[in-house]
Amino acid sequence: MEKPPSKSAGREVTEKAIEAGLNLVPLAGGPLGVAFAYAVSLTYNRRMTKWLEGLAEAVDDLAAEVEGLDLENLAANDNFVDAVTSATQAATRTHQALKIAALRNAVLNSALPGAPDADMQLIFLRWIEDYTSAHLQILTLLNDPEAWYAERNIHIKKDVMAGSRRQLVEEGIPEFASRREFVDVVVSDLASAGLIKISGLGGMVTGNGMYQSVTSDLAAKFIAFITDPRRNTASSSA
Numbered sequence: 001m002e003k004p005p006s007k008s009a010g011r012e013v014t015e016k017a018i019e020a021g022l023n024l025v026p027l028a029g030g031p032l033g034v035a036f037a038y039a040v041s042l043t044y045n046r047r048m049t050k051w052l053e054g055l056a057e058a059v060d061d062l063a064a065e066v067e068g069l070d071l072e073n074l075a076a077n078d079n080f081v082d083a084v085t086s087a088t089q090a091a092t093r094t095h096q097a098l099k100i101a102a103l104r105n106a107v108l109n110s111a112l113p114g115a116p117d118a119d120m121q122l123i124f125l126r127w128i129e130d131y132t133s134a135h136l137q138i139l140t141l142l143n144d145p146e147a148w149y150a151e152r153n154i155h156i157k158k159d160v161m162a163g164s165r166r167q168l169v170e171e172g173i174p175e176f177a178s179r180r181e182f183v184d185v186v187v188s189d190l191a192s193a194g195l196i197k198i199s200g201l202g203g204m205v206t207g208n209g210m211y212q213s214v215t216s217d218l219a220a221k222f223i224a225f226i227t228d229p230r231r232n233t234a235s236s237s238a
Contacts, residue, residue, distance in 0.1 A: 083110035090129040098133040102226040166201035195219040
């Protein structure tokens with residue numbers, strides 16, 4: 001019997017993976033413990049199912065765009081398999097949509113020619129898991145402030161005499177305006193990792209200087225790795 005048109009090879013593989021991944025939380029102990037473990041397993045399994053289904057759809061989309069990219073080739077690509085394994089483990093440990101999108105995009109980019117080497121990919125995947133959505137947002141904004149503002153239809157004020165990068169962040173991500181201490185911790189983390197060239201958001205710069213990138217070359221590579229590579233698909237990495 002032919003498979004239904006709606007079921008691609010990628011989706012069939014995903015369904016098998018979902019089936020194998022179910023019931024991973026052992027149900028042992030007293031009634032309360034069993035009930036708790038069962039409730040957690042339901043949430044875990046929902047996350048696993050949603051993640052793998054979304055990843056399968058994304059891989060199918062990318063395979064339709066990139067010549068020579070198919071399941072057989074991907075299954076033989078150790079870097080891709082490593083990325084899928086690491087990203088799947090991380091995806092089941094978060095509910096944050098931005099981080100899940102970044103993990104998905106990382107897996108897609110690991111399948112493409114010119115992808116970072118295996119060690120660099122693992123470092124990038126660890127950063128996605130360790131950092132919050134705020135880290136990813138602020139890093140992406142500071143990498144290309146003009147693009148961030150343009151994508152969100154925020155007015156760019158290059159004509160002002162001076163301003164601060166704190167103002168840049170708070171106008172670019174308004175929900176952070178009331179969380180200055182938290183934002184400072186995020187910026188400190190990014191600076192410690194060598195991803196940004198500034199130690200803080202304070203200090204005055206020219207209006208033009210506010211919109212210049214302050215990220216490192218490594219940060220630019222990381223952002224490219226977590227950006228959706230599919231054509232005609234809006235990026236969900238930030």
